[in-house]
Amino acid sequence: MDWEAFFLTLRLALVVSFILMVIGIPVAWWITYSPRKWKFLVEALVALPLVLPPTVLGYYFLVALGPRSPAGRWIESILGHPLPFTFEGLVVASLVYSLPFAVQPFVASFASVSTNLLETSWTLGISKLRTFLRVTIPLSARGILTGVILSFAHTLGEFGVVLMVGGNLPGITRTISIDIYDQVQAMNYAAAGRTSLTLLVLSFAILSFVYAVNRHLLRVWIIKS
Amino acid sequence: MDHQIVADFEKRYSGGPGHHVRLSLPARGPHVLVLFGPSGSGKTTILRCIAGLETPDSGTIVYGDETWFSTTGSVAPQIRKCGFVPQNYSLFPHLTVRQNVEYGVSSRDKSYANEMLQMFRIDDIAGRLPDRISGGQQQRVALARALAMKPRLLLLDEPLSALDAGTREALRDELRSLLKDRAIPAICVTHDWSEALALGDRIAVISKGQILQHGLPEDVFSHPESPEIAAILGVDTVVVGRVEKREKGMLTLRVGSIQLTTFEPKSATDEYYVCIRPENVAVELRSPTGSSIRNHLPARIKEIRPQGALLRVILDCGFDLVALLTNQAAGDLQLQRGAEVVAAIKATAIHLIPKN
Numbered sequence: 001m002d003w004e005a006f007f008l009t010l011r012l013a014l015v016v017s018f019i020l021m022v023i024g025i026p027v028a029w030w031i032t033y034s035p036r037k038w039k040f041l042v043e044a045l046v047a048l049p050l051v052l053p054p055t056v057l058g059y060y061f062l063v064a065l066g067p068r069s070p071a072g073r074w075i076e077s078i079l080g081h082p083l084p085f086t087f088e089g090l091v092v093a094s095l096v097y098s099l100p101f102a103v104q105p106f107v108a109s110f111a112s113v114s115t116n117l118l119e120t121s122w123t124l125g126i127s128k129l130r131t132f133l134r135v136t137i138p139l140s141a142r143g144i145l146t147g148v149i150l151s152f153a154h155t156l157g158e159f160g161v162v163l164m165v166g167g168n169l170p171g172i173t174r175t176i177s178i179d180i181y182d183q184v185q186a187m188n189y190a191a192a193g194r195t196s197l198t199l200l201v202l203s204f205a206i207l208s209f210v211y212a213v214n215r216h217l218l219r220v221w222i223i224k225s
Numbered sequence: 226m227d228h229q230i231v232a233d234f235e236k237r238y239s240g241g242p243g244h245h246v247r248l249s250l251p252a253r254g255p256h257v258l259v260l261f262g263p264s265g266s267g268k269t270t271i272l273r274c275i276a277g278l279e280t281p282d283s284g285t286i287v288y289g290d291e292t293w294f295s296t297t298g299s300v301a302p303q304i305r306k307c308g309f310v311p312q313n314y315s316l317f318p319h320l321t322v323r324q325n326v327e328y329g330v331s332s333r334d335k336s337y338a339n340e341m342l343q344m345f346r347i348d349d350i351a352g353r354l355p356d357r358i359s360g361g362q363q364q365r366v367a368l369a370r371a372l373a374m375k376p377r378l379l380l381l382d383e384p385l386s387a388l389d390a391g392t393r394e395a396l397r398d399e400l401r402s403l404l405k406d407r408a409i410p411a412i413c414v415t416h417d418w419s420e421a422l423a424l425g426d427r428i429a430v431i432s433k434g435q436i437l438q439h440g441l442p443e444d445v446f447s448h449p450e451s452p453e454i455a456a457i458l459g460v461d462t463v464v465v466g467r468v469e470k471r472e473k474g475m476l477t478l479r480v481g482s483i484q485l486t487t488f489e490p491k492s493a494t495d496e497y498y499v500c501i502r503p504e505n506v507a508v509e510l511r512s513p514t515g516s517s518i519r520n521h522l523p524a525r526i527k528e529i530r531p532q533g534a535l536l537r538v539i540l541d542c543g544f545d546l547v548a549l550l551t552n553q554a555a556g557d558l559q560l561q562r563g564a565e566v567v568a569a570i571k572a573t574a575i576h577l578i579p580k581n
Binding site for chain 2: 114116117119120125126134135138139
């Protein structure tokens with residue numbers, strides 16, 4: 001078992017799910033409440049990583065953020081190094097790759113909060129933003145938790161995007177799924193089996209937790225019920 | 226026109242009926258305007274437009290010297306400060322009763338919110354979540370929450386309709402005295418005529434988004450301007466009666482020169498609206514010698530009008546009393562205009578609503 005790869009993967013998944021919570025909530029808010037007719041285009045864009053092969057996403061990342069593109073050169077001037085084949089590059093690619101797993105549960109839970117409650121809050125003198133923070137967010141706690149955990153679990157298991165954007169640099173971009181692929185290539189089936197089993201058990205535990213919370217079998221401290 | 230709330234606006238829906246509303250009420254002091262009409266008549270839309278939750282297509286909504294809505298712009302609901310109590314109360318399910326009441330209150334007004342909790346007798350359940358309290362308690366919490374932010378106008382959407390009959394009557398009296406005490410103008414929507422009479426200083430009868438008649442409750446109920454309005458009101462005889470005698474749970478009321486006997490209602494006051502539904506009035510040719518019916522009123526037939534398979538007989542017995550009879554009964558008695566008869570009304574068929 002490559003513990004370096006294991007902790008790198010964990011760190012990546014934690015960073016990605018945290019950032020997705022921060023940027024996913026405003027995106028989901030906009031999708032839920034915007035009166036714009038063209039918002040279906042944004043919805044489709046957010047859902048795109050669900051259907052696109054990870055290699056396609058990875059390819060565009062390499063092209064768009066590599067040293068040959070203006071965006072890539074701009075990023076390089078800020079960071080001092082190009083984005084591909086670094087941990088930061090992996091984070092950016094994973095954010096897009098796992099975006100629908102966070103945003104879609106957020107949207108579903110925001111939409112299930114009754115507009116009557118929001119309107120009542122407005123008539124009580126509370127602004128739309130504060131109403132969102134005081135009513136929508138607490139009542140969507142379950143959906144937000146689901147989105148964060150699903151994006152965490154999804155990042156944990158990603159392979160194609162990582163391979164394209166990050167390559168296989170131990171301690172920098174070598175995640176568990178890359179490690180498993182390497183082990184199999186090296187005919188080291190026992191090691192690949194152990195790592196696979198770890199990932200399988202971990203993913204199963206995480207998904208069981210999500211479903212248990214959503215079926216009210218588990219109480220989480222942030223969710224009053 | 227100083228310190229009046231004046232709403233004169235139009236609201237259209239694609240495919241639906243257009244609403245044209247014109248109403249006014251004093252912006253100061255206890256004054257309750259009841260919007261009365263069947264469901265789907267547009268009452269709630271009117272409240273929502275006044276609260277700022279919906280935008281009319283044209284017209285104006287003015288509160289005193291502030292313009293809340295005109296074609297040039299609309300003031301946000303947060304600024305209007307209307308205490309809006311929606312039909313389903315909309316209590317925040319994740320907040321306790323206390324947190325609900327304190328929701329719109331600034332930190333320096335917390336003691337006022339506390340006062341509301343006590344006044345509405347919900348201080349003992351302050352720590353509970355809304356789904357752990359009864360419907361009557363939920364209604365009190367919703368009212369307390371609306372009043373705690375010291376609203377300039379109270380908007381009540383069917384405030385009692387979600388309650389069972391017993392609780393409804395008790396809370397109706399409570400609500401009435403509360404609106405008087407707090408001296409906040411209110412617009413109250415209802416489709417229940419007893420609620421309309423109990424709460425309203427003035428009544429506006431609404432159908433299909435239009436105000437058909439507007440006036441004092443007794444005038445509107447006793448003199449509907451059209452058959453459509455009469456049908457909406459649903460109760461035909463509403464007169465004001467003064468208490469003459471209370472004895473062993475029975476009440477004798479004087480209506481003009483007539484005395485009526487009925488049960489003493491729970492709420493004690495000197496004047497009541499006496500409400501009699503036409504199907505509860507029987508017509509006799511002369512006073513019977515033995516009868517369980519308490520009220521026998523000498524009357525003259527003013528008018529006989531067919532209403533479907535029945536006849537509407539309007540009797541003059543000091544006030545206009547409407548009776549609904551079958552064709553056969555009217556034929557047997559050979560009723561005709563001008564005939565002297567006796568109107569019989571059981572004590573239990575007289576519905577009393579305290580007049581404020």
